[in-house]
Amino acid sequence: MCGIFGFHARARLSLDAELDAATDLLAHRGPDGRGTFAARSPDGEWQVGLGHRRLSILDIEGSPQPMHAHDGRYTIVYNGEIYNYIELRAELAERGHRFATQGDTEVLIEAWRAWGEDCLPRFNGMFAFLLWDNRTGRLIAARDPFGKKPLFVARAEGAHVFASEIEPLRKFPGVDDRLDQDSLREYLSYRYVPGPATFFRGIAKVPPGTFLALDGDTVSQTRYFTTPFSRTTPDIDDFDEALRLFSDRLDAAVQLRLRSDAPFGAYLSGGLDSSMIVALMSRHMDKPVSTFSVGFDVPGSSELPYAKQVADAFGTDHHELAVGMNEFTSVWEEAVLRRGAPVAEPSDLPVLLLSKMASRSVKMVLTGEGADELLGGYPKHRAEPWVALYQRLVPGVLHDTVIAPGARALPYALRRVKTVAGVAGIRGHQARMAAWFGGGDAELAEALYAGTPASRELDPLPFAADGAASALKRMLHFDQTSWLPDNLLERGDRMMMAGSIEGRMPFMDVGLAELVARFPDAFLTGAPKGKRVLRTLAARMLPEAIVKRRKVGFRVPVEQWFRTGMADQTRDLLQSGDATVRQVCNAGEIDRLMSEHLGGRHNHEKLLWALANLEQFFRIFRPATG
Structure with missing residues (x-):
């Protein structure tokens, strides 16, 4: 788990200082080691620079980076973990490949030597890497299937630049870091910026499940993975068999992620998902699991008692952090800086605080992220399959003129009813996906936005699931290609790495996703609270x-x-009079939201949080808005 930086540029450019400075901007991601590498292509026309900051988890003393192949052909900087590296190493050794280290980085190099791009689907893990071929002068940039590890790319004059976070790219000469107006508009609808865009015109995300190849002036992009929910027909119709397969695969995913040469633990919320991870970890460890939980000092707003109940049930070495308002706001600006964008969810900040605490005793944690997006755990997953019927029975004009306005007038205590009633009538799939998790409906987003109309189309992949077997699977495809990589997994990476903690997510195992895609909808949302297969397994393992x-x-x-x-x-x-958000958004609409919320007439916390973070972003990054 590390931070990486690299560029592929014309040889005439002098970039030594940029390589060193950019690498050091990622020090929080890798406090245990630092290295850089520079070389030229065989024809002398191009140069490469690679920088690495290391958080040592595997082969702590023996795998510094940048790492060079034993014959000098390849040089790599790599962020992440290949969990099945031991099995791949044995397979490669049988083919005659040589190894001088005990970690996964050298396995990645030799896997590329053996199989080229076909090695990527063989990896069970999370990764982003830059691999330079000293023989051909070709640079490969790749990202894991679900986008658990970040990789950004910017185009400057005569150069492509890559980094684990946005800030080093903004410092590189020639990168266009002006505000992207389309991204601002999308943020007001989604509360995050859908990839591959970012808030900066000249900086993009390398999409999940994708690799880029740079060879002289030629740049190609290839997608090697798409979510199985968009292409799999369910074929497991026996629930007991599905439960057995799911139990075995989840258990294996947890066990594989326990491979570590550094101390590790688990984040425990007291909810179903993280509790199941702790229960499974306890099966495979000969000492108590170190668990870490965060809550709040506001009555009725803390899940710490539930987390303690699980910790007691499994005899963990438990640590708690109670966060007050002052502690919360003390890391707000840091969270926005590390995210490189407005912080979409308030929960980012307590995760950052918890990571700072946990890093005093462990370097890696397992978490329960991704379970809802894999198994249909949100109310929207149970509502979406009924949308088509609702739209056949309720005329659009009735929904737009009576039901939707009535839903907006409901009190916040009925927020789930408000959401379902308001969203169900949205005819367009793309607009409806945004509305399920947005801070308000499209009409309100338009009212807030004060800029010009959008000039680009969104990436079609999250909305293109024609092979999905059902409306539920189509929504899960969207969650796994947009909501997860562009929001939830960004939180997991950025906030944990800001505290120098690696996070591993067993529910985001590709093999587990391939299995679950074979289940009928009833095995997922066929329970009152969703995630039927997981709840059935949990009933055998967790406190009632x-x-x-x-x-x-x-x-x-x-x-x-x-x-x-x-x-x-x-x-x-x-x-305030100098607030940039009042220049790019409708100031009157902001004042209305503030007045209604502070006066207790409505709860606009989602929109106010989104807008306040937008202003924090402007104050920290100061992007030109023209």
Whole structure:
């Protein structure tokens, strides 16, 4: 788990200083080691620079980077873990490949030597890497299937530049870091920027499941993975068999992710997903699991008691962090800086605080991220299959003029009813996917946006699931190609790495996703709270109270804080005369949202959080808006 930087540029450019400076901007991602490498292509026309900051997890003393192949042909900088490296190493050794280290980095190099791009689907892990071929002068940039590890790319004059985070790219000469107006508009609808775009015109995300090949002036991009939910027909119709297969695969995914030469533990929320990970970890460890939980000092807003219940049940070495408003706001700017964008969810900040605490005793944790997006755990997953019937029965004009306005007028306590009633009538699949998790409907987003109409189309992949077997599978495809890589997994990487912690996510195992795609919908949402197959397994392993408790999610009490201790800070961010957000958004609409929320008439916490973070982003990065 590390931070990487690299460029492929014309040889005439002098970039030695940029290589060193950019590498050091990633020091928080890798406090244990540093290295750089520079070379020219065989024809002398091109140069490459690679930088690496290391957080040592595997082969702590023996795998420094940049790493060179034993024969000098390849040089790599790599961020992530190939969990099945031991099996791949044995297979490659049988083919005659030589190894001088015990880690996974050299396995990656030799796998590329053996299989080329066909090695990528063989990797069970999370990764982003830059691989330079000293013989051919070809640079490969690749990212893991689900996008757990980040990789950004920028185009400058005579150069392509890559990095694990955005800040080093902005420092590179010639990169266009002006505000992307289309991304601003998309952020107001989604509360995150759908890939491959970012908030900066000249910086993009390398898409998940994709690799780039740079060879002189030629640049090609190839997608090697698409989610199985878009292309798999369910063929497992016996629930007991599905449960057995799921149990075995999830257990194997957890066990594989316990491979580490550094101390590790688990983040435990007290919810079903992380509790199951801790239960499975306990099976395979000969000492107590180190667990870490975060909650809040606001009555009714903390899940710490539930996490403690699970910790006691499995005898873990448990650590708790109670976060107050002051601690929360103390890392707000740092979170925005590390994200390279507005922080989409308030939960990013307590994850950052928890990671700083956990890093004092461990270097890696397992987490429960991705279970809802794999197994249909949100109310929207149970509602979406009924949308087509609703739209056949309810005329669009009735929904738009009566039902949707009525839903908006409902109190926030009925937020799930509000969401379902408001979203179900949206005819367009793309607009509906945005609305399920957006802070408001499309009409409100348009009212907030003060710029010019959009000039680009969104990446079609998240909305292109014609091979999906059902409306549910189509939605899960969207979640796994947009919501996860562009929001939730960004939180997991950026906030944990800001605290120098590696996060591993067993539910994001590709083999597990391939299996679950073969299940009928009833094995997923065929339970009152969703995730039927997981709940059935959990009933055999977890305390009954944890299995039966209502899903509440990781809710930060910003609703109350906006009205109390954060009120002045929020007013400064959103209503001060020099606030950039008032220039790029409709100031009158911002004032209305503030007045209604602070006056207790409505709860606009999602939109106010999105807007306040937008202003934080402008103050930290100061992108030109023209």
